[in-house]
Amino acid sequence: MLKIGDFSKLSRISIRMLRHYDELGLLTPETIDPFTGDRYYSEAQLFAAGRISALKDMGFKLCDAAEVLRCWEDREALEGCLLAQRELSRLRAEEAAKRLRLLDTALERLRKDEPMKYDVTVKTIPERYVASVRQVIPNYDQEGSLWSIFMKETAHLRIQDSAPCLCVALFHDGDYKESDVDVEIQKSVKGVYPDTEHVKFKTMPAVQVASAVCKGSYDQMGDVNAAVASWVEANGYTFDGTAFNIYHVSPHETGNPDDFVTEVCYPVRKK
Known part of the structure; x- marks a missing residue:
């Protein structure tokens, strides 16, 4: 003993x-x-x-x-426990890898003396005719499924893009949600077309927005949204509608996230 x-x-x-x-x-x-x-x-x-x-x-x-x-002596039960822990460790590793990417991006911007903020301007998005798909999707990362629906259901219509052509995602939930998010994608077009099962055509009215443009991956969207929200509060405006993103350069044009160009827009009005 x-x-x-x-x-x-x-x-x-x-x-x-x-x-x-x-x-x-x-x-x-x-x-x-x-x-x-x-x-x-x-x-x-x-x-x-x-x-x-x-x-x-x-x-x-x-x-x-x-x-x-x-269950140490039960080989099958022990293997189940180890496999479950392995999957949990894999998910944690993915989360850690994402945090590392965010840190690397922040450090790279800092070392390049890039400002850690975004310029915000007020402008009017003019009236436009759009093709639209709106659905509740599992999470924001699944937005691409809406664009896939749009492409599939309009391929036979030979739609002509307007000039300029705006590709937009609107977020109809008032607050950020972890799941079951109400998202609408729109593409501005010229001409008149019949609705399909999921694609609806409509006219969007002109809207005044506070907006900021960012170049690079979508990991920085939180910072951009914070910058716009702070600017709105500090400059005597109030929010007045559904927030949306305009994709000037999206994954459809390039596979390099560093080349993405996204404009974050919040409809606003003077207090």
């Missing part, structure tokens, strides 16, 4: 953590001296301690590690 201090040295787990494992029922002492309260572990428990440390290194929480240990 090993005293807790000796077991701590051999297992490379602190005494404090061993006591915590005991509280969780994860690794309890083999015996406890009823008179002194000294804790004793068996040499065989070193294997259990090693398994717990390995599971922690794999990212398992201690509460989950207890469940994994219970």
Whole structure:
């Protein structure tokens, strides 16, 4: 039998953590001296301690590690636990990779002495005739599915683009949503065409907007929206309609996110 201090040295787990494992029922002492309260572990428990440390290194929480240990001898159940943890780790890695890209972009702009803000102007988008598709989609990243519907259902109509041709995405939800978002895409056209199953043709009225143009990936959209919102508040305007983006250079024109050009527009009016 090993005293807790000796077991701590051999297992490379602190005494404090061993006591915590005991509280969780994860690794309890083999015996406890009823008179002194000294804790004793068996040499065989070193294997259990090693398994717990390995599971922690794999990212398992201690509460989950207890469940994994219970099915350690069940190969199929153990494989299921490991596969689930692997998928969770993969998702976390994707999130970490996205954060790294955002940091790299911010650092690159900073080193180029680019301002960390966007110029905001007020202008009027003139009346335009558009082809429109509006649906509730799982999330904002699925906007491309609406453009696919548009292309598929209008291919036979031989639609002519207006000049200038504006490709727009409107966001009808008042607030940012994590899922089930109400998005409408529009392309300004000239001529008259019949509606299809999902594509509707209509005239959009002129609208005054506060807008800012940004060049680069969509990762910076949060910063652009914040810049426009701050400008509106500071300059005596109030929001007056559905926000939208104009895609001057989109993934349809280039596969390089650094070349995207997007104009963020908020309909506004003077207070």
